[in-house]
Amino acid sequence: MTKPVELPQGTLEMLILKAVSLGQLHGYGILLRIQQISGERLEILQGSFYTAIYRLERRGWIKGEWGESENNRRARFYSLTAAGTRQLKAETAKWIDMAAVVAGILNKKTDER
Amino acid sequence: MSLLAAMRKLWHSIAPRTPSDVEQEFRSTLDAYQADLIRLGLPEEQARRKARIDLGQPAAQPERYRAAIGLGFFDESGGDIRYGLRALCRNRGFAAVAMFSLALGIGATTAMFSLIYAVLLHPFPYAGADRITNPIMIDDQHPDGFWYFELSKPQLDEMCLAAPVDSVLGFNNAHLEISNDGLPQDISGIYLTENAETFFGVRPLFGRMIEPLDAGHPVVVLNYRFWQRRFGSDPRVIGRTLEMDHAAYAIIGVMPRSFAFNDIAGIGDVYLPASLLQAVANGPAPSFLPWIKLRPHVTVAAANAALEPIVREIRKQHSGVSAWHLALQPIILPYQQNLGRTLALLLGGVALLLIIGCANCSILLLARGRTRQHELAIRTAIGASRWRIVRQLLVEALVISCTGTVLGVAASYWLARLPLLLSPNSFPAESFIRINASVLAFSVALALFSGILFGLAPALRLSRNDPARALPGRQAGVVAVPGRHRWSVLIAAQVALTLLLMATAGTAIRGFLRLTQMPLGYDPANVMQLGIELHVHNPAEWSRLQSREARAAYIEQIRQKIASVPRVSTVAVGIDATLPDADIQSSFIVDGGGAGEQPQARVMLVDQRYFAALRIPLLQGRVWNADENSRGDFVAVVNHAFSTRYLSPSQAMGRQLRIPGLTGHARYQVVSAQSTGWRQIVGVVGDARNDGVDQPIVPAIYIPYTAALQSWAQFLVRTQGDPLTCLHSIRGAIVSIASDQQISDSVSAFNGTFTLSEAIERGA
Numbered sequence: 001m002t003k004p005v006e007l008p009q010g011t012l013e014m015l016i017l018k019a020v021s022l023g024q025l026h027g028y029g030i031l032l033r034i035q036q037i038s039g040e041r042l043e044i045l046q047g048s049f050y051t052a053i054y055r056l057e058r059r060g061w062i063k064g065e066w067g068e069s070e071n072n073r074r075a076r077f078y079s080l081t082a083a084g085t086r087q088l089k090a091e092t093a094k095w096i097d098m099a100a101v102v103a104g105i106l107n108k109k110t111d112e113r
Numbered sequence: 114m115s116l117l118a119a120m121r122k123l124w125h126s127i128a129p130r131t132p133s134d135v136e137q138e139f140r141s142t143l144d145a146y147q148a149d150l151i152r153l154g155l156p157e158e159q160a161r162r163k164a165r166i167d168l169g170q171p172a173a174q175p176e177r178y179r180a181a182i183g184l185g186f187f188d189e190s191g192g193d194i195r196y197g198l199r200a201l202c203r204n205r206g207f208a209a210v211a212m213f214s215l216a217l218g219i220g221a222t223t224a225m226f227s228l229i230y231a232v233l234l235h236p237f238p239y240a241g242a243d244r245i246t247n248p249i250m251i252d253d254q255h256p257d258g259f260w261y262f263e264l265s266k267p268q269l270d271e272m273c274l275a276a277p278v279d280s281v282l283g284f285n286n287a288h289l290e291i292s293n294d295g296l297p298q299d300i301s302g303i304y305l306t307e308n309a310e311t312f313f314g315v316r317p318l319f320g321r322m323i324e325p326l327d328a329g330h331p332v333v334v335l336n337y338r339f340w341q342r343r344f345g346s347d348p349r350v351i352g353r354t355l356e357m358d359h360a361a362y363a364i365i366g367v368m369p370r371s372f373a374f375n376d377i378a379g380i381g382d383v384y385l386p387a388s389l390l391q392a393v394a395n396g397p398a399p400s401f402l403p404w405i406k407l408r409p410h411v412t413v414a415a416a417n418a419a420l421e422p423i424v425r426e427i428r429k430q431h432s433g434v435s436a437w438h439l440a441l442q443p444i445i446l447p448y449q450q451n452l453g454r455t456l457a458l459l460l461g462g463v464a465l466l467l468i469i470g471c472a473n474c475s476i477l478l479l480a481r482g483r484t485r486q487h488e489l490a491i492r493t494a495i496g497a498s499r500w501r502i503v504r505q506l507l508v509e510a511l512v513i514s515c516t517g518t519v520l521g522v523a524a525s526y527w528l529a530r531l532p533l534l535l536s537p538n539s540f541p542a543e544s545f546i547r548i549n550a551s552v553l554a555f556s557v558a559l560a561l562f563s564g565i566l567f568g569l570a571p572a573l574r575l576s577r578n579d580p581a582r583a584l585p586g587r588q589a590g591v592v593a594v595p596g597r598h599r600w601s602v603l604i605a606a607q608v609a610l611t612l613l614l615m616a617t618a619g620t621a622i623r624g625f626l627r628l629t630q631m632p633l634g635y636d637p638a639n640v641m642q643l644g645i646e647l648h649v650h651n652p653a654e655w656s657r658l659q660s661r662e663a664r665a666a667y668i669e670q671i672r673q674k675i676a677s678v679p680r681v682s683t684v685a686v687g688i689d690a691t692l693p694d695a696d697i698q699s700s701f702i703v704d705g706g707g708a709g710e711q712p713q714a715r716v717m718l719v720d721q722r723y724f725a726a727l728r729i730p731l732l733q734g735r736v737w738n739a740d741e742n743s744r745g746d747f748v749a750v751v752n753h754a755f756s757t758r759y760l761s762p763s764q765a766m767g768r769q770l771r772i773p774g775l776t777g778h779a780r781y782q783v784v785s786a787q788s789t790g791w792r793q794i795v796g797v798v799g800d801a802r803n804d805g806v807d808q809p810i811v812p813a814i815y816i817p818y819t820a821a822l823q824s825w826a827q828f829l830v831r832t833q834g835d836p837l838t839c840l841h842s843i844r845g846a847i848v849s850i851a852s853d854q855q856i857s858d859s860v861s862a863f864n865g866t867f868t869l870s871e872a873i874e875r876g877a
Contacts, residue, residue: 027138028145029558036417050139050174054181058129077136 013052017080017088020062025079026075027053053078061087132175139174157437176764178530187793189501190508193686197316197509201516207481209475214525215517218467218826219559223521224528225460226703227552231529233456238371240314244279245406246416246441247377248424254711255698263400268427268666269306272403275423279408279442283310283387283401286379289645290855293356297855299646302357303374303381304401312406313372320366321353322642333362337370339382354384358651377402377449391650393716405441413441417470459532467559467616471567474513477569478506479603489575497779502576510568511561518560521552570603604826634801634810635692636728637869642691642835643828643843644857644865645671646830649781654853661783665743667820667827671854673722674846675828680839683831685726688718688818692727701814703759704769704791712759714751715803715811716772721783724798725752726829727869733798734766737817745785745820749792753800757810760794768794770814781824788820805871844852 019025019033030082056062061084069075080088150160169177179188201208237247249259264272269283278365283306289765291298306312322334333355335344344350354361362385373380389398407416421439482489489502497505647664648654658664668686676684689695699716721736737748749770756765769791777784800810814824818826832839847854857865 026145031142051177051181054135054178058182069141069145071148072139073135075141075145082485083194 011095012048012087013056014091016052016056017061017091018085020078020080021085021088024077024079026067026069026077028075029069030078056084060084128179128182130178132178135175135178137172138418139168139171143168143171144299153839158206158858189504191839193505193508194512196505200509201512204481206213208516211477211513212517212520213469214473215467215563216520218463218470218521219514219518219563220521220524220528220555221463221466222460222559223375223526223552223556224531225456225463226555227529228532229456229460230551232452233445236445238315238369238447239312241406243410243443243445244409244411245444246405246413247446248403248405248420248439248441249438250424250428251440251718253438255713259440260701261402262424262428264403264427265398265400266306269403271427272405272420272423274729277407277411277419279406280308280312281406282306282309282404284375284612285387285390285399285401285406286381287390287650288855289357289383289602290853291355291357292359292853293520296848297853299855299857300382301356301379302333302383302385304387304399305374306387306401309384312404312489313374315368315372317366317535318369320364322366322368323384323386327365330386331362331389332365332386334366334368334384335355335364336380336382336384337368337372338380340367342401343382345370350557357383358648375404375444403621404444407441413443416441421862432792437801462614462617465610469607469610469614470517471563472603472610474510474563474567474675475570476603476607478510478568479574481604482575499576503572506572506575507565507568510572511564514560514564514567517563518556522556525556534607558701572857631802631806633693633806633873634799637692637873639834639836640829640831641840641868642866643675643830644874645826645828645847647781647824648853649824659820661745661785661822664783664822667851668822669743671851672828673849675851678785678839678842678846681720681830681843682833683726685722685829686720686818687723687827688719688821688823688825689827689828690723690818691829691872692718692869694805695803695813698811699772699774701770712811713757715813717813717815718821719815719816724830727801729801730799732797732799732816734794736796736798742817743819745817746787746790747792748795748817750796750798750815751794752798752803752810752813752815754810756797758812765794768839770794772814772816775821777821779823783822785820792816794877817863840866 015034016030018053019030019037025033029051030053036107051063055067057064057078060081063081064078067077070095116204145169147160149166150163151157171663176185176188179185230478236242248262250262251259263285264283266283272278273281284303286301286303289300289302305323307323307325307328310324315322316336318337320334323332335350340346350364350367353364355364356362362383368384369844374384375381387401389397401573405416405420417439420441424439435713492502492505493499531689572847647658647667657665672684672686675681688693693715695715698713700711700713701716703712708744717723721738721742724731724736732753734750736750741748751760751765751770760768771789771791774785775788777788798815802808803813806809830836830839830843844856847856
C-alpha cells in the first residue's frame with residue numbers, strides 16, 4: 001500500500017461527481033470506487049463523505065433513487081444530473097488548469113535552485 | 114387540511130428527505146461495509162463495531178443530513194430551547210419569579226398599547242377615518258369658544274363640490290319615542306344623508322346601511338347596543354317594523370358593535386334617512402351638521418383655506434359673532450387632546466414596570482449563573498465557542514420572556530378593559546379593545562426586546578469565564594469579585610425605578626383622593642336629573658307649545674306632577690344647568706362696567722327651587738319668587754365667585770346686569786320680553802362646582818329659566834332614598850297628564866336621565 005494522500009478542501013465532492021459519472025452507484029459503491037480509482041491511496045474521512053453526498057444532492061448535481069443492489073439489498077443509487085455533468089466538466093477544467101499552473105510554478109523553483 | 118398540506122409541501126422543499134429515509138440509506142451502507150469486513154475474516158461482532166467506528170452511528174445521521182443542507186441552526190436552537198425549558202423546570206422557584214415579574218411588565222405594557230391603539234391610533238371603524246373632519250367655527254376673540262354650524266341639503270351639496278372635499282355627510286339628531294309599547298320610551302334617532310353607506314364604508318352586521326335609494330322611505334338601521342337591548346340580539350330582525358312616533362319603519366340593517374356614531378349629536382339608537390327629518394312646524398327647512406371627508410393627501414390647513422370662503426358665503430345671512438375662522442378638526446382630535454397626555458403618562462409608567470421586571474430577571478439570571486459556572490466551563494472546555502454559549506444563554510432568557518409574554522398577553526386582555534370600565538365616557542364610544550395583529554406583533558417584539566435586554570448582560574458576563582479557573586480543583590480562590598460592580602448597578606437601578614414608580618403612583622392617588630374629597634358646594638346625594646324633549650316634529654303638538662307661556666306652563670305642569678309622586682321631596686327645573694359641569698360661558702354687562710370690557714360668566718337657567726333641591730346655601734338677599742319666575746325678567750342671583758370677581762362683595766345687592774346674548778336666535782328657542790334687559794341682583798348664593806369637579810369654580814349668574822325656553826328641559830328631583838327607584842312611578846305620573854311625553858333614557862346624553870352622583874363619577 002502506497003502512502004495515503006489527504007484530500008484538500010472541496011475536492012471530495014468533485015471525486016464523488018466523477019465516480020457517479022461513470023455509472024449509477026450507491027453510497028458504499030461510491031466509496032469503493034474512489035478508493036479503487038485512486039489506487040487505495042485516498043483516506044476519506046467517513047463523516048465528511050455522506051455530508052458531501054447530501055450537499056451534492058441538495059444542489060441538484062446528483063439524484064438519488066432507491067433500488068436493489070447486486071446482492072439483493074435495498075440501497076439508494078445516485079446518478080449524475082445534467083447540472084451535475086456541467087459542474088463536473090467545469091470543475092475538472094478548473095482543477096487541471098490550477099494544477100498545471102501550480103505545478104509549473106513549483107517546478108520552475110526547483111529548476112532555479 | 115389544505116393549510117396542513119401547504120405546510121408539508123413547504124417543509125418538503127426545505128428538507129426533501131425524511132430522517133428515516135436518511136437513516137435507512139446509511140444503514141444499507143453500514144451493512145455492506147460490515148459484510149465486506151466479515152468477508153475479510155473479521156468476526157461478526159468485531160466487524161459490526163469497526164463499521165460503526167469507521168462510518169458513525171445511524172441515529173446521528175439525520176442530524177448530519179440537516180447540518181449538510183443548512184438546517185443545523187434549527188437543530189441547535191431547538192436543542193437550546195429544550196435545554197432551556199428543562200433548566201427552567203428544574204428551577205421552578207426561579208422560573209416562577211422571573212416569569213411573574215416579566216408577565217406583569219409585559220401584560221401592563223401590552224394592555225396600554227392595545228388601549229392606545231384602540232383609542233388613539235385606530236378608534237373609528239369608518240373608511241378613511243383619518244381624513245374625516247368636523248368643521249367648527251372658532252371665535253377670533255375667544256379662541257376657546259367654538260361652535261358647530263348646520264347646513265341645509267343644497268349647502269351640503271355645494272360643499273361637496275369643493276376641490277379638497279371627497280364627500281360630505283350631513284346628520285342631525287331627534288328624539289323619537291317608541292309609541293306602541295306601554296309607557297312611551299325615548300330613543301335617540303340620527304338622520305343621515307343618504308350617502309351614509311359609502312361615506313362610512315362600514316359593513317353592517319346584518320342587512321345594509323342607508324343608501325341613496327332609501328330617500329323618502331320609512332326605513333331604519335339599528336345601533337348594536339339598541340338592537341341588543343330592544344331585540345335581544347335577534348338576528349332575524351331585518352324586515353320587521355319598529356313603531357316610532359306612531360309611524361311604522363322597516364328595519365333594514367343592524368350596525369356592528371364598533372359603530373357608535375357619534376360624539377357630537379349623541380350615539381344614535383337608530384339611524385334614519387335624512388329626507389325623513391321633517392321641518393319644524395312653521396320653521397325653516399331642516400338642516401344638518403356636516404362631517405367632511407377630505408381627499409387623500411390634502412392637508413387640513415389647505416382645506417381650511419379652501420373651504421372658509423364657501424362657509425362665509427353660506428353663513429352670510431346669519432347674524433352673531435362676525436370675527437371667526439373655520440377649522441376642520443380631525444374627529445380624533447378632541448380625544449387626543451384630552452387623553453393623549455394621560456395615556457402617554459400611563460404608557461411611561463408601565464414601561465418603567467417592564468424595565469424593573471427586566472432588571473429583576475437580569476439579577477436572577479446572574480445569581481443563577483453563579484451555580485452554572487461549572488457547567489459552562491465544561492462546555493467551553495469541550496469546544497463550545499463563546500458565541501455558542503451566549504446564544505444558549507440568550508435562548509434561555511427568551512424562553513423566560515416568551516412564557517412571560519404569553520401570561521402577560523392573557524392578562525392584558527382584561528387589563529386593557531379596566532380604564533374603559535372605570536371611565537367609560539372619556540373614550541370614543543367606538544373604541545373596542547381587542548387583541549389584534551398589531552397588538553400581538555407589538556407584544557412579540559416586546560418579548561424579544563425584553564428577553565435580549567435582560568439576557569444579554571448575564572450572557573456576556575457568564576460566557577467570559579475562564580474554564581481553567583472555574584473548574585474544580587482551583588475553585589478555592591475568590592470567584593465573585595468581577596461581577597459585583599455590575600450587580601450593584603443593576604440593583605441600584607431597580608430600586609431607583611421602583612421608587613420613581615411608587616412616587617408617581619402616590620402622587621396620582623393623592624390627586625385622585627383630593628378630587629373625591631373636594632367640597633362640591635352642593636349635595637348630589639339622592640338627586641337625579643330627568644330630561645324631557647318636546648316633540649318639535651309633531652306639528653299639532655308643537656304649534657300648541659310654541660308660545661313661551663304655553664311651554665312654561667307645560668313644564669310647570671309636569672313639574673308639579675312629578676312633585677306629587679310619593680317620596681319625592683323637591684323638584685326643580687333647569688335648562689342644561691345640571692352640576693358639576695353646567696352650560697357654557699356667556700358675556701354680560703354690569704352697570705358701571707368698562708365699555709370695552711367683555712366679562713364672562715356661566716348663565717344658569719333655573720327655577721327658584723333649584724337652590725333648595727341642590728342645597729346650595731343663600732348667602733345674601735333672597736331668591737326670586739314664583740311670579741318673578743314665570744315673568745323671567747328683571748331679576749338675577751349670582752354666586753359668590755361672581756360677586757368677589759366682578760362686584761365688591763358688600764355692595765353686590767341691588768346692582769344691575771344684563772346678558773346681551775339672550776336673544777333667542779337659536780332654533781326652537783323662545784325668550785321673554787325683556788330677556789336682554791337690565792336685571793337686578795336680588796341674592797348671592799354659595800359657590801358650587803360648575804366647570805367640572807377638578808376645575809376652579811367660575812362666576813355664575815342664575816336667572817329664571819322662563820327667560821329663554823328651549824325645546825327641552827331637565828327636572829332635578831330630590832327624593833328620600835335612591836331616586837332611581839322612583840323612576841317608574843314618575844313616568845306613570847307624567848304619562849297621566851301628557852300621554853306622549855317620554856323622558857330621555859340615555860344615561861350618557863346631556864339631556865338624559867341619571868343621578869347626580871353618577872354625573873360626578875363621570876366628570877372625575
